[in-house]
Amino acid sequence: xxxxxxxxxxxxxxxxxxxxxxATLLLWVIWQQTVMAxxxxxxxxxxxxxxQTEHAIVDARALLEELNSQxxxxxxxxxxxxxxxxxxxxxxxxxxxxxxxxxxxxxAGLVQGQRLTPARASRIYDSGVIAWWPxxxxxxxxxxxxxxxxxxxxxxxxxxxxxxxxxxxxKQVAVWVEGMQMAAYPEASxxxxxxxxxxxxxxDRANNRVVSRVSVDSLFPIEVVAVQSFEDFWDRYxxxxxxxxxxxxxxxxxxxxxxxxxxxxxxxLESSLRAAIDGGRIHAVYQxxxxxxxxxxVGAEVLGRWTEKNGTAISPEIFVPLAEKAGxxxxxxxxxxxxxxxxxxxxxxxxxxxxxxxNLTEQDLAQPGFSRRLGELLDEHGVAPxxxxxxxxxxxxxxxxxxxxxxxxxxxxGHSIAIDDFGTGYSSxxxxxxxxxxxxxxxxxxxxxxxxxxxxSSVIRPIIDLARALDLEIIAEGIESGEQMQWLxxxxxxxxxGYWYSPALxxxxxxxxxxxxxx
Amino acid sequence: MVSGxxxxxxxxxxxRWLIPALLIAALTACAVLEPPRREPPQTTAPExxxxxxxxASEADVATRRGALVEGENAVDAEAxxxxxxxxxxxxxxxxxxxxxxxxxRERSVLxxxxxxxxxxxxxxxxxxxAARLIDRLAAVLREYRATLIVVSGHxxxxxxxxxxxxxxxxxxxxVAQHLQDSGISHVRLLIRGFGSDRPVAxxxxxxxxxxxxxxxxxxxxxxRDRPSQPEEPENA
Numbered sequence: 001x002x003x004x005x006x007x008x009x010x011x012x013x014x015x016x017x018x019x020x021x022x023a024t025l026l027l028w029v030i031w032q033q034t035v036m037a038x039x040x041x042x043x044x045x046x047x048x049x050x051x052q053t054e055h056a057i058v059d060a061r062a063l064l065e066e067l068n069s070q071x072x073x074x075x076x077x078x079x080x081x082x083x084x085x086x087x088x089x090x091x092x093x094x095x096x097x098x099x100x101x102x103x104x105x106x107x108a109g110l111v112q113g114q115r116l117t118p119a120r121a122s123r124i125y126d127s128g129v130i131a132w133w134p135x136x137x138x139x140x141x142x143x144x145x146x147x148x149x150x151x152x153x154x155x156x157x158x159x160x161x162x163x164x165x166x167x168x169x170x171k172q173v174a175v176w177v178e179g180m181q182m183a184a185y186p187e188a189s190x191x192x193x194x195x196x197x198x199x200x201x202x203x204d205r206a207n208n209r210v211v212s213r214v215s216v217d218s219l220f221p222i223e224v225v226a227v228q229s230f231e232d233f234w235d236r237y238x239x240x241x242x243x244x245x246x247x248x249x250x251x252x253x254x255x256x257x258x259x260x261x262x263x264x265x266x267x268x269l270e271s272s273l274r275a276a277i278d279g280g281r282i283h284a285v286y287q288x289x290x291x292x293x294x295x296x297x298v299g300a301e302v303l304g305r306w307t308e309k310n311g312t313a314i315s316p317e318i319f320v321p322l323a324e325k326a327g328x329x330x331x332x333x334x335x336x337x338x339x340x341x342x343x344x345x346x347x348x349x350x351x352x353x354x355x356x357x358x359n360l361t362e363q364d365l366a367q368p369g370f371s372r373r374l375g376e377l378l379d380e381h382g383v384a385p386x387x388x389x390x391x392x393x394x395x396x397x398x399x400x401x402x403x404x405x406x407x408x409x410x411x412x413x414g415h416s417i418a419i420d421d422f423g424t425g426y427s428s429x430x431x432x433x434x435x436x437x438x439x440x441x442x443x444x445x446x447x448x449x450x451x452x453x454x455x456x457s458s459v460i461r462p463i464i465d466l467a468r469a470l471d472l473e474i475i476a477e478g479i480e481s482g483e484q485m486q487w488l489x490x491x492x493x494x495x496x497x498g499y500w501y502s503p504a505l506x507x508x509x510x511x512x513x514x515x516x517x518x519x
Numbered sequence: 520m521v522s523g524x525x526x527x528x529x530x531x532x533x534x535r536w537l538i539p540a541l542l543i544a545a546l547t548a549c550a551v552l553e554p555p556r557r558e559p560p561q562t563t564a565p566e567x568x569x570x571x572x573x574x575a576s577e578a579d580v581a582t583r584r585g586a587l588v589e590g591e592n593a594v595d596a597e598a599x600x601x602x603x604x605x606x607x608x609x610x611x612x613x614x615x616x617x618x619x620x621x622x623x624r625e626r627s628v629l630x631x632x633x634x635x636x637x638x639x640x641x642x643x644x645x646x647x648x649a650a651r652l653i654d655r656l657a658a659v660l661r662e663y664r665a666t667l668i669v670v671s672g673h674x675x676x677x678x679x680x681x682x683x684x685x686x687x688x689x690x691x692x693x694v695a696q697h698l699q700d701s702g703i704s705h706v707r708l709l710i711r712g713f714g715s716d717r718p719v720a721x722x723x724x725x726x727x728x729x730x731x732x733x734x735x736x737x738x739x740x741x742x743r744d745r746p747s748q749p750e751e752p753e754n755a
Contacts (some may be wrong), residue, residue, distance in 0.1 A: 128612025
């Protein structure tokens with residue numbers, strides 16, 4: 001009943017997870033990769049810019065110190081030539097001057113006048129170095145100059161030349177030294193101050209741009225703020241996104257494929273089973289049950305075999321649980337029963353004394369219709385209920401008085417009731433006593449242990465004793481050797497089955513085996 | 520330069536004054552228990568230039584300032600900020616490692632010599648260490664000429680007020696004299712003596728009194744009074 005709905009739910013859930021999980025993972029990976037890659041690039045760029053800026057400042061200081069230390073005759077031709085050569089050898093230097101107090105006596109370069117004497121210094125260091133960061137007060141022409149004075153010499157630096165636009169890859173960049181903006185490209189742009197920004201990369205959605213701040217601490221604290229439009233940022237990483245996205249899609253497809261394959265297999269197996277039951281492709285096979293002492297065949301356990309039209313055999317270990325899960329248990333049991341009854345009609349007279357053990361599923365006992373259908377079929381074929389023993393697993397016994405009632409009814413009709421696979425499930429002695437039973441089948445694992453002397457071998461004796469106490473007949477399952485048979489005979493176990501006698505046989509095979517035995 | 524004067528060069532100066540001081544200490548043995556600075560001043564500074572013999576009043580300082588801002592060494596108002604920045608940088612470079620207190624103000628720099636560093640107790644004679652420091656300061660002031668230098672002496676309140684007054688004047692004069700000897704024009708120099716009238720710390724503790732015994736050099740920027748000239752056109 002609930003099975004198709006469950007399947008549908010499972011399909012939807014698996015589908016949703018199948019898409020959402022890899023897609024989320026994909027997005028996360030792409031974003032991480034992109035941000036990491038961009039931060040690496042920006043760090044490299046920032047370090048380069050910082051190095052250039054720092055080099056210019058350190059070089060300026062060193063040159064001023066060098067000029068102060070030389071005993072020039074102030075403003076002599078030699079002095080002026082030196083200043084000029086030093087200025088010419090540095091692209092970013094606009095002027096070098098010689099000063100006494102606040103008077104510029106001479107110098108090299110094109111900048112002169114008040115622009116070189118701004119009213120307030122940005123920094124005065126204990127070393128005696130004074131610096132004026134670029135500002136309106138230091139603007140000569142269109143350029144806000146960076147000024148540095150040490151002793152009697154000063155230098156004017158064009159900060160635009162500290163940034164090579166070619167290395168920016170379209171980004172807008174500002175370099176801050178000691179918390180003050182030193183250089184920017186393009187110069188006119190206004191940049192957010194670094195102390196307002198988090199370290200690293202972040203997406204400024206309001207302005208549709210990607211902003212980053214990288215701090216480089218070398219001789220001076222230098223910070224680089226880079227701004228790029230989101231489109232540029234996206235353009236750069238489109239290829240990466242496509243590549244990672246491709247891998248992600250493959251993963252998603254793979255995952256969905258797996259889910260689909262599993263589900264379709266389950267669903268198709270279920271519908272195939274339904275068709276196999278309806279089409280009579282579930283055949284009854286027989287494992288002989290032998291009276292141990294005499295070796296006489298007294299019956300057989302009836303088992304289902306599913307052979308598809310193309311010859312593929314599907315194991316009962318797969319289709320029996322599947323049938324129960326799909327609510328097909330009773331139909332499976334009845335289908336095997338019908339097959340059995342057909343076979344029985346064809347078998348020779350002596351065989352008609354034998355008892356056939358039919359396995360019931362839990363659903364058989366749970367449905368009121370089963371018992372009736374069973375009776376109808378037996379009547380139809382003229383088979384006495386005494387010839388059909390019903391095997392019930394321990395698990396089925398657990399349930400309620402209703403089940404107990406049905407088992408009692410079946411037994412009253414003449415069926416003998418066997419408890420199957422005893423010792424492996426829910427061996428509750430209380431239930432054993434509550435149900436009216438005829439036969440106890442000892443599970444193969446206990447019989448196996450007779451050879452290996454494993455711990456469980458000590459369990460088989462109490463089982464035998466229990467069966468005796470409850471007045472139950474015993475059938476040992478899975479006998480595979482003469483020694484096992486011998487041991488069981490010595491303990492008066494009545495019957496047994498197993499490869500030692502015969503595997504499960506088809507209709508004709510069973511007939512042949514039986515006739516051979518009877519001879 | 521001047522700041523490169525070595526300890527060896529100053530040694531004879533020190534010993535010259537050490538011997539008479541010891542002699543006097545020996546002669547006035549009964550006075551040994553009293554603080555030695557109660558001794559009368561050992562020397563008076565040579566009186567070469569009139570302006571250093573005059574103890575200036577507030578009015579004198581104003582008059583001199585008024586005269587100098589008209590002079591050629593005063594700076595234009597636009598250059599005042601720049602001058603003070605580069606002046607401060609120069610003072611920092613040359614004097615920040617000496618341990619004397621330097622107070623950088625908007626239009627002036629106040630340098631405070633503690634007396635225990637600058638003078639023998641009760642004496643107006645500069646120690647060699649003080650002399651070296653003043654040499655270094657003089658080198659700066661020779662370049663930064665747009666400054667008026669007001670040297671004022673101060674004492675604590677222990678002892679005779681007249682004595683303290685005289686001692687403060689003589690110590691101020693010694694410093695000013697040394698600056699003049701190092702090439703600073705007497706026109707830029709003014710001396711004042713305040714005795715114990717202007718304490719900067721509590722006279723009841725020894726550390727407070729030590730802080731009050733001092734010579735201050737107020738280096739005042741001389742800014743030209745007249746309206747600024749139009750900015751000279753920039754050469755292209």
